[in-house]
Amino acid sequence: MSDKNGWSVRNLATPSPFEFAMMLLSLLSVVLVLVMTFGHLDGETNRLLFFIDTSICLIFLAHFFVGLFRSRDKRFYLRHHWIDFVASIPAIEALRIARVFQILRVIRLIRMSHAYLIPLIKQRKQTTLASLLVSMVTILTFASILILIVENGAEGANIQTAEQAIWWALVTISTVGYGDYYPVTTSGHIIGGVVIVSGVSFFGVITGYMASVFVSPDDNEHHQRNEAHKAEIKSELELALARMEANQRQMEQNQAQILAQIAELEKALSNKK
Incomplete structure (x- = not known):
């Protein structure tokens, strides 16, 4: 699941901030489509909504192609995100209905928003x-x-x-x-x-x-420094433990030698008697 750069439901468990933003823009886009479809507005207002909707579609398309470019498995990405591409095509009335499917993701996102707050803050x-x-x-x-x-x-x-x-x-x-x-x-x-x-x-x-x-400092750089520091501490602890184990084995060997010498002395004393 490392190749997820879009808005698929499988990827919804841990969305990135930009995926979260695309979901919110999807909600706004669906509202605009519904207003244009069922609202009784004058010609200029309809044109304005059309221009705004087209601009949002361009943002969706840019996000889709960026995700496709960054994806290591292009077929997997296209297979799971083709609906995003279809819903992002502007100026075609029939394809706008496909954005309704994006609302399902927004609903699930709202229901699970408490689980996303901490990862987004980080x-x-x-x-x-x-x-x-x-x-x-x-x-x-x-x-x-x-x-x-x-x-x-x-x-x-x-x-x-x-x-x-x-x-x-x-x-x-x-x-x-x-x-x-x-x-x-x-x-x-x-x-x-x-x-x-x-x-x-x-x-x-x-x-x-x-x-x-x-x-x-850059978040990635700070994270890398923290990881390097943790690895250094872990290495030092492992080295200290290894030294302690070596010292313990040496002490056990010394103790065994001392006991053996004591046994020999006792044996020698008993023979003299």
């Missing part, structure tokens, strides 16, 4: 990157959807299309603030404020992560 760097990826996609998704809904059709609004909504969300979360697109409604201002605060927090976490990468 993988701090990967968990941080995976959390940033999920947070960024989630914030951009909800920010662009909500701003388009509240601004579309408002008097004097300049955020009217899906592209404009996505661009506004990207600019706002990055706190760049070009000012070419901006909300004019009260609800839009509230949404913008929340996105700005989220963006400041988001990039604050990125800054802290980058600082930890350069300041803190």
Whole structure:
């Protein structure tokens, strides 16, 4: 089971942080598909959901091919992860239904989440990157959807299309603030404020992560040093035990020689008598 770089159910017992992130994005993707299928939305909102769904699909495809590239058994990987590839193909309506199968993994993940907490905490760097990826996609998704809904059709609004909504969300979360697109409604201002605060927090976490990468020792290097130290201690203990056993054998031999000499002396004394 060492060749598991994807999201298979067999691999679900010990998922990596990025596999955990892909499961959460699968849940978000299924929600978008359901909204596009059964929701009565205007054309621009549907286009926006389509763009977001396509972006998530590209993330899924990138994760799939990275896992395939890293896998030592390509056939095994394709045999157990082909549904992930099918569900990740964008712009084909029928294939989106395949993502429902991914929800089964998310449900099992939630039921067993307590068993995943400690392993994820131990993988701090990967968990941080995976959390940033999920947070960024989630914030951009909800920010662009909500701003388009509240601004579309408002008097004097300049955020009217899906592209404009996505661009506004990207600019706002990055706190760049070009000012070419901006909300004019009260609800839009509230949404913008929340996105700005989220963006400041988001990039604050990125800054802290980058600082930890350069300041803190690498987890693998630290683990290797610990393992080397444990091996050194074990070797020293084994050497000490070997010396103790050798000393004990030598003492037993000396004791046997002394007893033999004592026996000879007693025999010699008895002969003189």
